[in-house]
Amino acid sequence: MSGLRVLVNAGPWLPVPPSGYGGIETVVATLVPELRRAGAHVTLATVGPSTLEADDHLRPLAEPAFRSIAMPYNRVSGIAHAHMQVLVDALRDRDRWDVVHDHLEVVGPSVLAAMGTAAPPTLQTLHWDLRKHPEFYSAFDGRGRVRFAAVSASQLERAPENLRRQTLGVVPLAAPPPLEVAAEPGEHALVLARITADKAQDVAARICRRAGVPLVLAGPVAGIDDPEELERRLADGDEALGAHPDVRYWLDEVRPLVDGTSVTWVGGVAGERKERLLRSARALLSPIRWAEPGATGVVEALARGVPVVGTPRGVLPSLVEHGRTGFLAAEEDDLVRHLHELDALDPQACREAAEQWTPAGMARRYLDLYHRLLEENPA
Incomplete structure (x- = not known):
């Protein structure tokens, strides 16, 4: 003690x-x-x-x-x-x-x-x-x-x-342990991060649309979790919100790719809703543009047997074993190809890898x- x-x-x-x-x-x-x-x-x-x-x-x-x-x-x-x-x-x-x-x-x-x-x-x-x-x-x-x-x-x-x-x-x-909730396997890939240029939700949307894999974007824009609230405040002329760099990124780079079918933004998620989205995902996407130092979302995904597809920046190469617990690639063409290779990965290998954190x-x-x-x- x-x-x-x-x-x-x-x-x-x-x-x-x-x-x-x-x-x-x-x-x-x-x-x-x-x-x-x-x-x-x-x-x-x-x-x-x-x-x-x-x-x-x-x-x-x-x-x-x-x-x-x-x-x-x-x-x-x-x-x-x-x-x-x-x-x-x-x-x-x-x-x-x-x-x-x-x-x-x-x-x-x-x-x-x-x-x-x-x-x-x-x-x-x-x-x-x-x-x-x-x-x-x-x-x-x-x-x-x-x-x-x-x-x-x-x-x-x-x-x-x-x-x-x-x-x-x-x-x-380390990430908190999984919640005990039931979740059927889904077809979607998931990005679990606040929407900002460094997290590269625009890249995730492009590669998923090219690969024919539905994408769910889960995370706030400028601290706003509710999509309806964001749209309402922008429609009301909230100038300070409209000038926020994450809002500009959302409006200019991400929202044009969101159609509610192939790419969906569900806002911020937590608790059982987050757990179900993550457990049912085919993969967590992390095509980051910056040297992510910690990446708890990656650890959360692996602990649930969900592989990770992302760019080899920051901590990702030390968390994701290419070809075993996910795929890492710098080019969008390669990321598209890897989305077609997810069935070759063993969920149990992902869970075992997460046991060290x-x-x-x-x-x-x-x-x-x-x-x-x-x-x-x-x-």
């Missing part, structure tokens, strides 16, 4: 667990119960509607702020700082926690490092493309009190040398890193 007191900072963007899309929040929702099961006392810093059980909660903001996340910087820069201000006030009681486990990009480590010894030692999980903020990651100095954990070796390879020196280890992401295993790795961090920073 660990006995550690851990403050897990999930940030201000989505509830934990999320009601639909929410990669980081899904990871936190998977990790916290396992930390508690291992004997840790966990305080969760999150937003008001979060329902995940923890030993204690901090709720700096009453409502999730995800719909604002891609707005211009001068409109949203205060959100993360407002969240952190409450954590700073709480952390002044230095003896409440042994370790902070942070998940708030850039703002989390910068604020906690500025607190120095007034805050407990901090481990931040790096969930994003580490080339996004080169000025920060190339110069940041956590002075041994703020250290990092990568979610994949490929992510860490892309990091600036300065950040690699301050990273304690790599902890692959369990929630309990993820928690054990993090507990090891917490203890290493505390050894480097004795009280």
Whole structure:
């Protein structure tokens, strides 16, 4: 039993667990119960509607702020700082926690490092493309009190040398266990991700239409889960929404390919609806345009015996064994061909591959890193 007191900072963007899309929040929702099961006392810093059980909660903001996340910087820069201000006030009681486990990009480590010894030692999980903020990651100095954990070796390879020196280890992401629901095998392929250019729903739509495989797109547009709400707000002239980059991508690149038959957008999904869509899919598609660092959706699919077809970027080559648990290819022509080869894959091989990424295993790795961090920073 660990006995550690851990403050897990999930940030201000989505509830934990999320009601639909929410990669980081899904990871936190998977990790916290396992930390508690291992004997840790966990305080969760999150937003008001979060329902995940923890030993204690901090709720700096009453409502999730995800719909604002891609707005211009001068409109949203205060959100993360407002969240952190409450954590700073709480952390002044230095003896409440042994370790902070942070998940708030850039703002989390910068604020906690500025607190120095007034805050407990901090481990931040790096969930994003580490080339996004080169000025920060190339110069940041956590002075041994703020250290990092990568979610994949490929992510860490892309990091600036300065950040690699301050990273304690790599902890692959795990996904929550499948829900026990019945689902008959279907004919559709599935994209399970927020609709944005990096996730390449337009590529998925083109290859499925060419292959004659029905495609279901499941995920929000600009934080909006309901297709009718999105259309209504756009029809009403919501200028801020219309200028959102994910909305422009949807309108310009994806919606023209959605016909409700060969390609369907069902909005954000969660719970049993998500489980049925995933279990019944012939394949999960991930034709990503960016170096995806963690890809919990891929782990979820494999755990259910669903193969993955995608591009060989980021973490995907370390999750998907080409020709055994899925297919990886850079060109659309090859992806179309692979959609005709899905019957050659064994669902059991997919399930066996996913056994190496369990929630309990993820928690054990993090507990090891917490203890290493505390050894480097004795009280």
